[in-house]
Amino acid sequence: MRLNVLIALIDVHIRKVLADKSNLFWLFGMPMMFSILMGMMFGSFDGGSGPPEVRVYDADRSEASRDLIAQLDGGEAYAVAVSDTVGSEEMARTLVNDGRRTATLYIPAGLADSLSIGGTARLFFFHDADRFSAQSARTDMEMAIFRLEAERAGRRAAAIDFDQARFDSLWSEPRLTLESEFLGRREQVELKLDKGAQHTGPAYALMFVMMFMLMSVRDVVSERRNGTLTRLRLGAASPGLLAGGMLLGPWVMGLVQMTVLLVLNAVVMGIDYGDSLASLVLLMLLFTGVATSLALVLATFCRTPGQADGVGMTASLTMAPLGGLWWPLEVVPSFMQKIGLVLPTGQGITIFHDMIGRGYGVVENGANFLGLGIWLVVLLGIATLRFRRLID
Amino acid sequence: MLVRTLIGKDLRRWWSDRSAVVVALVLPLVLTGIMGLSFGGLGGEAGLSTIPLAVVGDLPSMAQDFIDDALTETGLFEVTWTSREYAEDQVRTGKIRAALIIPDDFAQSYFAGEAVQVTLWKDINSEFKAGIVEQILERMLLYIRAGEAAYIGAWPDDWYPDSAEESAIARLLEGDSFLDVYKRIREGSTEAEDAWTQIQTLMDHQVEIQDAFTVQSVDLRVEDRSGQELAENEAPQASRNIFNYFLPGMAVFFLMFSAGGAGGDIHREREEGTLRRMLVSPLSSRELLLGKWVFTTLNGLLQLSILFAVGKLVYGLNLGPDPFALPVQALVTSAALASFFLVLALLTRTEKQMGQISTGVILFMAMIGGNFIATEFMPDFLRVAARFTPNYWANDGFSTIVSLNEGLSAVTTNLAVLAGIAVAFLALAILLLHVRERRGDLL
Numbered sequence: 135m136r137l138n139v140l141i142a143l144i145d146v147h148i149r150k151v152l153a154d155k156s157n158l159f160w161l162f163g164m165p166m167m168f169s170i171l172m173g174m175m176f177g178s179f180d181g182g183s184g185p186p187e188v189r190v191y192d193a194d195r196s197e198a199s200r201d202l203i204a205q206l207d208g209g210e211a212y213a214v215a216v217s218d219t220v221g222s223e224e225m226a227r228t229l230v231n232d233g234r235r236t237a238t239l240y241i242p243a244g245l246a247d248s249l250s251i252g253g254t255a256r257l258f259f260f261h262d263a264d265r266f267s268a269q270s271a272r273t274d275m276e277m278a279i280f281r282l283e284a285e286r287a288g289r290r291a292a293a294i295d296f297d298q299a300r301f302d303s304l305w306s307e308p309r310l311t312l313e314s315e316f317l318g319r320r321e322q323v324e325l326k327l328d329k330g331a332q333h334t335g336p337a338y339a340l341m342f343v344m345m346f347m348l349m350s351v352r353d354v355v356s357e358r359r360n361g362t363l364t365r366l367r368l369g370a371a372s373p374g375l376l377a378g379g380m381l382l383g384p385w386v387m388g389l390v391q392m393t394v395l396l397v398l399n400a401v402v403m404g405i406d407y408g409d410s411l412a413s414l415v416l417l418m419l420l421f422t423g424v425a426t427s428l429a430l431v432l433a434t435f436c437r438t439p440g441q442a443d444g445v446g447m448t449a450s451l452t453m454a455p456l457g458g459l460w461w462p463l464e465v466v467p468s469f470m471q472k473i474g475l476v477l478p479t480g481q482g483i484t485i486f487h488d489m490i491g492r493g494y495g496v497v498e499n500g501a502n503f504l505g506l507g508i509w510l511v512v513l514l515g516i517a518t519l520r521f522r523r524l525i526d
Numbered sequence: 527m528l529v530r531t532l533i534g535k536d537l538r539r540w541w542s543d544r545s546a547v548v549v550a551l552v553l554p555l556v557l558t559g560i561m562g563l564s565f566g567g568l569g570g571e572a573g574l575s576t577i578p579l580a581v582v583g584d585l586p587s588m589a590q591d592f593i594d595d596a597l598t599e600t601g602l603f604e605v606t607w608t609s610r611e612y613a614e615d616q617v618r619t620g621k622i623r624a625a626l627i628i629p630d631d632f633a634q635s636y637f638a639g640e641a642v643q644v645t646l647w648k649d650i651n652s653e654f655k656a657g658i659v660e661q662i663l664e665r666m667l668l669y670i671r672a673g674e675a676a677y678i679g680a681w682p683d684d685w686y687p688d689s690a691e692e693s694a695i696a697r698l699l700e701g702d703s704f705l706d707v708y709k710r711i712r713e714g715s716t717e718a719e720d721a722w723t724q725i726q727t728l729m730d731h732q733v734e735i736q737d738a739f740t741v742q743s744v745d746l747r748v749e750d751r752s753g754q755e756l757a758e759n760e761a762p763q764a765s766r767n768i769f770n771y772f773l774p775g776m777a778v779f780f781l782m783f784s785a786g787g788a789g790g791d792i793h794r795e796r797e798e799g800t801l802r803r804m805l806v807s808p809l810s811s812r813e814l815l816l817g818k819w820v821f822t823t824l825n826g827l828l829q830l831s832i833l834f835a836v837g838k839l840v841y842g843l844n845l846g847p848d849p850f851a852l853p854v855q856a857l858v859t860s861a862a863l864a865s866f867f868l869v870l871a872l873l874t875r876t877e878k879q880m881g882q883i884s885t886g887v888i889l890f891m892a893m894i895g896g897n898f899i900a901t902e903f904m905p906d907f908l909r910v911a912a913r914f915t916p917n918y919w920a921n922d923g924f925s926t927i928v929s930l931n932e933g934l935s936a937v938t939t940n941l942a943v944l945a946g947i948a949v950a951f952l953a954l955a956i957l958l959l960h961v962r963e964r965r966g967d968l969l
Contacts, residue, residue, distance in 0.1 A: 262902060263751065312646055492620070
């Protein structure tokens with residue numbers, strides 16, 4: 135009988151959520167849109183257009199300037215376009231300042247002459263320092279100049295003839311090389327976190343599950359204010375049973391939401407969540423449980439639906455960036471990492487990263503699972519106590 | 527007079543709602559604080575702290591010291607010499623981000639003229655820091671390669687000694703201290719003297735190469751978009767206030783929520799019957815709409831003014847060189863967003879529908895319009911799409927004033943586009959209002 139009431143409460147919640155078709159957009163559409171677009175911004179997908187252009191104005195038009203330009207190999211980061219006109223320093227600067235080019239190089243006339251007499255030639259490089267393509271072009275430019283400086287230094291030092299062939303051969307095929315490799319799960323199939331979607335997919339799944347739960351705090355407050363909970367109480371439902379129903383309904387809905395999002399992420403963006411199904415299931419259970427409990431705790435403190443909206447939005451929008459759901463925690467200072475790792479959002483995304491990158495299972499992820507477990511127990515306890523006191 | 531009363535009533539009601547104030551003012555400041563702290567603001571620790579780097583290699587202590595000094599001097603690494611097994615475990619578990627593996631026969635192979643490869647193990651979950659380690663090590667190796675290429679170009683015959691000389695040099699240099707080497711030279715065997723002569727030649731040539739490198743052939747002037755001139759290899763100054771980047775984006779993001787909420791008021795007043803009562807008064811529906819638009823615009827202006835003022839006090843926000851630039855940009859932004867969300871309100875049927883659709887539209891526009899991530903980092907097609915959102919022009923205008931420290935003349939395009947949006951969407955809102963009145967579904 136009591137179980138029937140509980141199941142009925144869960145059923146009512148799920149039906150209520152799904153009856154509003156716009157909820158489907160918030161449950162699944164918006165998170166997927168965020169994952170895909172943010173994945174693009176973090177570099178998962180090719181935008182379909184060519185790389186940004188680095189414009190070169192070569193006023194020298196010599197073999198030396200052409201050699202220098204030839205060493206700007208943008209690859210996928212940028213494309214080099216040598217202007218037909220000689221241009222000017224001001225033109226090059228304006229193109230970047232107006233945001234029309236990521237970077238420009240102006241080579242004034244006299245480069246070759248200056249090099250031939252051993253003088254110092256001046257080049258001008260303008261760039262938008264916030265753009266990756268501009269920084270890549272700057273690095274390549276500095277590398278090209280470094281090669282030129284090395285060659286000139288060798289020529290200056292040479293007692294007789296400078297051996298250009300030996301220099302070229304050692305420059306293009308250096309004896310001392312650095313080979314780098316990632317250590318982790320299945321290195322050979324490139325599952326490291328260099329694909330933006332491997333961060334954004336799980337991160338936005340966590341964020342929108344939490345956000346949906348916290349934004350539904352207003353529903354609980356409304357039900358309390360319009361007497362629905364009191365009527366249920368009068369209908370022989372105990373406070374504990376009601377608290378259970380208010381928790382389990384959203385919990386089940388959260389699990390459904392997270393399952394669909396993770397499956398969509400896997401299908402659309404090819405995300406592989408690791409080798410441990412147990413870890414994945416445990417993470418989903420714990421995280422959705424924590425979000426549900428937190429929502430119920432907040433609902434017991436809010437007096438009006440408007441207040442609930444403010445609190446829900448504040449909680450979800452602060453816990454997401456602090457926990458590393460907007461950007462990976464490794465890019466923030468260590469004290470911010472420590473704060474992030476204490477939060478359920480930080481623990482959740484770290485478990486995902488370790489499952490994807492390192493192939494961790496339940497045991498290896500133990501510390502973060504324990505953290506989530508503590509959050510769940512504490513919040514569940516507070517939610518149940520507060521809720522019982524509120525309606526009893 | 528009546529319109530003024532309506533505007534005053536709306537403003538008082540809005541600012542008496544504490545949750546609205548939290549979302550409009552507190553949340554953007556808190557999020558800006560989080561972003562600033564995350565990326566090195568408030569004078570705190572910069573985003574990048576010293577990176578622990580394990581080094582593995584069985585090298586003579588002199589060589590170890592040399593490598594240790596070279597890595598530590600960069601100020602970026604915390605170097606620990608360790609075993610291969612321990613380094614692998616630490617990198618695999620993410621306790622350290624990278625390990626440099628130097629082969630045991632590194633010195634012998636390198637000085638025998640053979641190709642030598644060092645390996646960098648990187649933490650699979652550390653795209654950022656491990657990537658930095660790799661870049662810095664590549665740059666350090668580049669200096670060695672450049673020196674070697676220049677040397678061999680200059681003296682092709684004397685770099686690699688033949689095997690007999692090599693062994694003579696090797697024997698002379700055996701041991702871990704300069705004292706041992708000095709004693710052998712003082713003992714004066716022919717082999718030691720020959721080896722020493724050979725070493726002197728090599729060292730003389732090294733000095734000559736080093737001297738040759740001090741003469742600069744090319745002076746590369748690097749200038750970034752802010753006009754800051756940087757020396758070669760120099761990064762832009764970190765002293766720039768990072769909050770100048772984040773606060774405008776957050777302010778515009780939450781301004782959109784306020785404008786959306788104000789637009790949704792039409793539905794709330796309709797559902798509660800207030801709208802019907804107001805239309806009984808001498809006010810026309812058009813005047814009501816204009817009153818709502820003026821209220822939303824003034825409300826937005828007030829919100830932005832408070833955010834920027836608190837931003838100045840708390841985060842040291844730059845308000846630009848021109849006292850008119852920021853207020854004008856804020857006014858035109860508020861007007862454009864007020865018009866935009868009034869149209870959205872008149873296209874929806876209920877307050878709930880308006881709330882859901884406007885939140886979706888706000889999140890989407892914020893994402894592509896540069897409120898979360900600068901549009902420069904987006905693929906080309908998204909950068910083009912961003913230009914069709916009002917918040918892009920608002921963000922770009924505020925950034926130009928606050929981050930680039932430009933005046934009013936630098937944001938004329940932004941102001942023109944935003945003013946155009948304000949006028950066009952307000953006209954569209956009036957048109958939609960008449961259509962709904964004619965259909966009779968406004969009340």
